[in-house]
Amino acid sequence: MSGILCRLEEIPDGDSKGLSLEDGRDILVVRQGGAVFGYQNVCPHLFTPLEWQPDDFLDDSGQFIICATHGALFQIADGECVAGPCQGESLTQVPLTVEDGAVKLAQ
Numbered sequence: 786m787s788g789i790l791c792r793l794e795e796i797p798d799g800d801s802k803g804l805s806l807e808d809g810r811d812i813l814v815v816r817q818g819g820a821v822f823g824y825q826n827v828c829p830h831l832f833t834p835l836e837w838q839p840d841d842f843l844d845d846s847g848q849f850i851i852c853a854t855h856g857a858l859f860q861i862a863d864g865e866c867v868a869g870p871c872q873g874e875s876l877t878q879v880p881l882t883v884e885d886g887a888v889k890l891a892q
């Protein structure tokens with residue numbers, strides 16, 4: 786079935802995963818229980834990818850998305866930068882839904 790990005794269980798609870806969309810955008814997905822939060826994998830500071838290493842987008846506490854380049858911290862729930870050189874800016878949201886255990890783009 787089209788539109789499925791991955792299965793929810795492919796993302797450990799409280800962790801993150803990087804994915805590429807059919808339109809070429811790279812995104813990150815953070816899972817918190819049954820909820821997922823999607824953002825384009827682009828830091829609003831210098832437009833670089835965010836991750837330290839593949840699928841590793843969160844800081845040590847697991848409470849924030851962190852940019853590997855200069856350490857900016859972003860809130861998981863809304864993507865707002867709360868510390869770092871792009872404070873006050875935000876990651877670009879990619880709305881996602883979970884249906885029958887499948888992570889999909891929200892229409």
Ligand code: FES
Binds near residue numbers: 830833853871
């Ligand atoms: S490029 Fe992300 S904080 Fe500078």
